[in-house]
Amino acid sequence: xxxxxxxxxxxxxxxxxxxxxxxxxxxxxxxxxxxxxxxxxxxxxxxxxxxxxxxxxxxxxxxxxxxxxxxxxxxxxxxxxxxxxxxxxxxxxxxxxxxxxxxxxxxxxxxxxxxxxxxxxxxxxxxxxxxxxxxxxxxxxxxxxxxxxxxxxxxxxxxxxxxxxxxxxxxxxxxxxxxxxxxxxxxxxxxxxxxxxxxxxxxxxxxxxxxxxxxxxxxxxxxxxxxxxxxxxxxxxxxxxxxxxxxxxxxxxxxxxxxxxxxxxxxxxxxxxxxxxxxxxxxxxxxxxxxxxxxxxxxxxxxxxxxxxxxxxxxxxxxxxxxxxxxxxxxxxxxx
Amino acid sequence: xxxxxxxxxxxxxxxxxxxxxxxxxxxxxxxxxxxxxxxxxxxxxxxxxxxxxxxxxxxxxxxxxxxxxxxxxxxxxxxxxxxxxxxxxxxxxxxxxxxxxxxxxxxxxxxxxxxxxxxxxxxxxxxxxxxxxxxxxxxxxxxxxxxxxxxxxxxxxxxxxxxxxxxxxxxxxxxxxxxxxxxxxxxxxxxxxxxxxxxxxxxxxxxxxxxxxxxxxxxxxxxxxxxxxxxxxxxxxxxxxxxxxxxxxxxxxxxxxxxxxxxxxxxxxxxxxxxxxxxxxxxxxxxxxxxxxxxxxxxxxxxxxxxxxxxxxxxxxxxxxxxxxxxxxxxxxxxx
Numbered sequence: 001x002x003x004x005x006x007x008x009x010x011x012x013x014x015x016x017x018x019x020x021x022x023x024x025x026x027x028x029x030x031x032x033x034x035x036x037x038x039x040x041x042x043x044x045x046x047x048x049x050x051x052x053x054x055x056x057x058x059x060x061x062x063x064x065x066x067x068x069x070x071x072x073x074x075x076x077x078x079x080x081x082x083x084x085x086x087x088x089x090x091x092x093x094x095x096x097x098x099x100x101x102x103x104x105x106x107x108x109x110x111x112x113x114x115x116x117x118x119x120x121x122x123x124x125x126x127x128x129x130x131x132x133x134x135x136x137x138x139x140x141x142x143x144x145x146x147x148x149x150x151x152x153x154x155x156x157x158x159x160x161x162x163x164x165x166x167x168x169x170x171x172x173x174x175x176x177x178x179x180x181x182x183x184x185x186x187x188x189x190x191x192x193x194x195x196x197x198x199x200x201x202x203x204x205x206x207x208x209x210x211x212x213x214x215x216x217x218x219x220x221x222x223x224x225x226x227x228x229x230x231x232x233x234x235x236x237x238x239x240x241x242x243x244x245x246x247x248x249x250x251x252x253x254x255x256x257x258x259x260x261x262x263x264x265x266x267x268x269x270x271x272x273x274x275x276x277x278x279x280x281x282x283x284x285x286x287x288x289x290x291x292x293x294x295x296x297x298x299x300x301x302x303x304x305x306x307x308x309x310x311x312x313x314x315x316x317x318x319x320x321x322x323x324x325x326x327x328x329x330x331x332x333x334x335x336x
Numbered sequence: 337x338x339x340x341x342x343x344x345x346x347x348x349x350x351x352x353x354x355x356x357x358x359x360x361x362x363x364x365x366x367x368x369x370x371x372x373x374x375x376x377x378x379x380x381x382x383x384x385x386x387x388x389x390x391x392x393x394x395x396x397x398x399x400x401x402x403x404x405x406x407x408x409x410x411x412x413x414x415x416x417x418x419x420x421x422x423x424x425x426x427x428x429x430x431x432x433x434x435x436x437x438x439x440x441x442x443x444x445x446x447x448x449x450x451x452x453x454x455x456x457x458x459x460x461x462x463x464x465x466x467x468x469x470x471x472x473x474x475x476x477x478x479x480x481x482x483x484x485x486x487x488x489x490x491x492x493x494x495x496x497x498x499x500x501x502x503x504x505x506x507x508x509x510x511x512x513x514x515x516x517x518x519x520x521x522x523x524x525x526x527x528x529x530x531x532x533x534x535x536x537x538x539x540x541x542x543x544x545x546x547x548x549x550x551x552x553x554x555x556x557x558x559x560x561x562x563x564x565x566x567x568x569x570x571x572x573x574x575x576x577x578x579x580x581x582x583x584x585x586x587x588x589x590x591x592x593x594x595x596x597x598x599x600x601x602x603x604x605x606x607x608x609x610x611x612x613x614x615x616x617x618x619x620x621x622x623x624x625x626x627x628x629x630x631x632x633x634x635x636x637x638x639x640x641x642x643x644x645x646x647x648x649x650x651x652x653x654x655x656x657x658x659x660x661x662x663x664x665x666x667x668x669x670x671x672x
Contacts, residue, residue: 230526239575245468
């Protein structure tokens with residue numbers, strides 16, 4: 001049976017929400033959750049979740065990595081923490097993957113130190129999966145911020161790894177790859193994107209679409225968008241912020257007067273349909289790309305429903321044997 | 337009386353929409369519109385707009401800069417075009433400002449060539465004004481894409497110019513300036529933003545807030561956000577794309593069945609209130625920052641209502657004598 005190491009202490013909503021997510025996932029999938037955290041806290045909540053109680057294993061940890069732990073501190077002292085032990089269990093082959101909703105920087109630092117990166121990868125990339133209105137309903141954008149400065153070779157590596165991920169995780173045969181830029185015309189942009197385009201065009205395994213703009217992301221012009229971690233982070237937070245801003249404005253205006261509330265009530269079913277259409281929660285769970293083992297990052301604000309989806313996607317990635325496939329995709333890329 | 341040079345041929349909706357915008361503006365403000373374009377086309381529509389007919393002047397131009405004109409071509413051959421002549425009229429003091437909804441690259445190239453940049457400015461910046469849910473209801477983000485690669489000195493210049501603009505145009509006494517970054521913590525980001533932060537902190541005329549994230553823009557954490565044209569272009573298009581995407585999704589879902597349509601009808605008044613709250617049209621009209629004269633860029637997709645707002649903001653900028661004030665703000669900045 002599959003074993004998954006789960007950091008129970010990470011995330012904005014605390015251990016109970018994570019356990020609830022595991023319970024939800026166990027209703028649909030069979031796996032053994034290995035829970036890393038403070039055992040007294042875990043046991044306190046566990047009685048609410050019978051399926052989890054029945055099949056889980058608890059690994060007690062005294063030291064906990066929290067939201068304020070600096071990556072450098074985690075890197076140096078974090079191996080005995082909940083997160084360090086969870087990651088170690090994957091390296092030791094006790095579990096097949098690790099999932100955490102916690103501190104991204106610390107998690108990444110520990111993954112690099114314990115799981116090690118694939119040959120030629122200096123720092124793994126973090127992809128984001130965003131709901132779109134396109135055919136597949138989602139798009140993979142990377143890097144989300146792990147690599148602030150990127151060379152064209154980095155971006156080509158991101159494209160190659162993302163290509164395998166999308167192919168095997170979403171069953172898209174020949175995914176298209178776009179490079180984020182200020183315009184779609186070939187002469188646009190800086191030297192890095194220009195050079196990346198040239199390199200990608202020469203790779204026959206990658207279906208290069210060319211340049212895409214910030215507004216193309218949600219319209220799913222391509223299946224994959226590559227960009228450096230600086231621009232990627234800002235673009236993705238801009239998208240998230242805009243969606244939140246509009247959502248809040250709608251909510252505020254529809255609860256202003258009694259009549260507004262009545263209008264909302266009458267329109268509620270349509271609103272619910274819209275919400276479920278652009279719900280990012282079902283795409284929660286992004287693989288750290290470029291490691292020797294599977295480490296999955298769940299969104300810090302993930303609720304139980306969202307966390308269960310991170311588990312489903314992790315199980316699919318284990319079953320489809322993604323890591324060796326990604327490693328192979330990198331073999332053909334020249335690394336300076 | 338104020339004279340404003342207006343490119344009637346630019347923009348996605350054609351001359352009639354521009355003329356309609358001028359007519360709208362003339363109902364509220366007194367100015368003389370000097371219209372640059374093909375006189376037969378202008379005259380064909382002018383009879384619909386009595387106020388404009390009464391006070392406008394038409395400058396016929398055989399050569400027209402359109403959406404496909406490359407900036408380099410405009411730069412070399414565009415002086416006799418509608419856009420070139422309109423800009424020249426400002427340089428000659430015949431008009432006090434020029435407005436165009438047309439080809440941004442060509443417009444900028446001609447402005448640089450004819451109006452010349454302020455001392456020390458190599459390329460002017462293009463700001464964008466975005467509606468927010470904050471106190472002032474709007475935020476100024478620059479650069480929108482005129483400067484793909486920026487040094488810290490460029491970003492400091494942008495901040496200084498934007499500071500004057502916001503102070504005098506929006507009557508905000510001591511506007512706050514944020515630097516767009518991947519996080520708000522001081523150690524985050526690349527060398528350019530790190531260095532910019534250090535320089536801005538030392539300037540006593542500028543109220544530096546520090547770093548802001550992509551999600552902070554619409555929450556108006558600061559009055560001004562500075563960033564290079566690469567990131568700025570992508571972030572702003574991401575925001576625009578997301579707003580459009582959500583708008584379209586809402587529209588599609590509320591017109592799916594008869595019941596959905598009924599729900600929309602019942603909720604229409606609240607929807608209209610929301611639309612007007614986040615309507616970007618009233619903030620149309622961005623000054624090219626760093627030129628010796630006033631050149632205003634209206635959004636390419638501006639309709640008449642939106643164009644009239646570009647005119648209002650141009651009039652305010654003329655009345656408040658912005659150009660010399662901006663020039664003065666640059667005197668105190670070290671330019672390497």
